[in-house]
Amino acid sequence: MNPLASISGTIIAGFVLAIVLGLIVKMLAGV
Amino acid sequence: MDLSLFAFERWVHFMAGITWIGLLYYFNFVQVPAVAEGTADKEKGGPGPAAISKYVAPRALLWFRWASLVTWFSGAFYLMGAHKFASAFMLQGQDAYIGMGAWLGTIMLFNVWGLIWPNQKKILGIVTATDEEKAKARKIAFLASRTNTMLSIPMLMFMGSASHGLPF
Numbered sequence: 001m002n003p004l005a006s007i008s009g010t011i012i013a014g015f016v017l018a019i020v021l022g023l024i025v026k027m028l029a030g031v
Numbered sequence: 032m033d034l035s036l037f038a039f040e041r042w043v044h045f046m047a048g049i050t051w052i053g054l055l056y057y058f059n060f061v062q063v064p065a066v067a068e069g070t071a072d073k074e075k076g077g078p079g080p081a082a083i084s085k086y087v088a089p090r091a092l093l094w095f096r097w098a099s100l101v102t103w104f105s106g107a108f109y110l111m112g113a114h115k116f117a118s119a120f121m122l123q124g125q126d127a128y129i130g131m132g133a134w135l136g137t138i139m140l141f142n143v144w145g146l147i148w149p150n151q152k153k154i155l156g157i158v159t160a161t162d163e164e165k166a167k168a169r170k171i172a173f174l175a176s177r178t179n180t181m182l183s184i185p186m187l188m189f190m191g192s193a194s195h196g197l198p199f
Binding site: 003004005007010011013014015017018019021022025026028029030 | 059060122123124125127128131174177178180181182183184185188189192197199
């Protein structure tokens with residue numbers, strides 16, 4: 001099921017993406 | 032008084048960004064569900080969503096798409112003035128934080144001008160399209176808009192984290 005079909009799925013996907021990208025950027029910034 | 036172009040660009044960036052993302056949230060949280068309810072209601076004798084499509088959506092889209100452009104350029108000029116444009120987009124060191132925000136914002140700008148606006152023109156009848164083309168345009172515009180809503184969450188986190196740190 002596409003999470004973007006619902007507003008709640010979109011928001012949850014956004015927070016998950018934020019955590020994943022945040023961890024990657026922390027690694028890139030050497031933190 | 033000392034006029035700081037730098038601070039002015041940041042100020043414009045915030046105002047345009049709030050206009051852009053505010054209207055993005057309006058489309059996703061208010062207008063799309065309202066049009067769906069209005070369409071269902073019309074069959075039961077309700078007023079339907081025609082007024083939204085005619086009077087509200089074109090105005091909201093006008094501010095939405097131009098605000099997205101002003102947001103991107105004011106942010107780009109700000110980064111250039113700070114000599115961080117290249118290092119941000121190349122995700123180097125501490126500039127990786129604002130850089131990831133800038134990348135997400137850039138993808139979102141492309142979605143506005145490359146996917147949402149051309150397809151909304153078909154949906155709203157600004158350009159002619161068959162019913163089949165309109166149905167396809169609705170699907171693409173909807174998914175691009177939802178994608179931007181999703182991307183706005185990490186984008187805003189990164190924009191704030193450049194000065195204030197990540198929340199984790």
